[in-house]
Amino acid sequence: MDSRFDLDDDRRIRERILRGDRQAGELFVNRHLEPLYEFVHYRLAGDRALVEDLVQDTFLVALSSLESFDGRSSLHAWLCGIAKNKIRAWRRKR
Numbered sequence: 001m002d003s004r005f006d007l008d009d010d011r012r013i014r015e016r017i018l019r020g021d022r023q024a025g026e027l028f029v030n031r032h033l034e035p036l037y038e039f040v041h042y043r044l045a046g047d048r049a050l051v052e053d054l055v056q057d058t059f060l061v062a063l064s065s066l067e068s069f070d071g072r073s074s075l076h077a078w079l080c081g082i083a084k085n086k087i088r089a090w091r092r093k094r
Helices: 007-018 022-043 048-064 075-093
Strands: none
Touching: 007 022, 007 075, 022 048, 022 075, 048 075
8 A cells, every 4th residue: 555545654644633633634735635636637628727736725724624534535636536526526626
């Protein structure tokens, strides 16, 4: 299993972020930025600016609602779920 998506590590990172640990926040973003970008890009191929905006919005939502992450899935899966909702909302507006 890819260490980026270890459930115990995800729970520890979540707890550190909720305690205000900036390094954990940076680790969270650095660890998940590329896989999340690839996830969104695959679904919206072509528009780099849109992909970047949706990835950024996904991280903003995730960080503002991190308390609701219960650890039953990986942070990556949780982020992808948020991104899917962002993509659906964008498609509905279009």
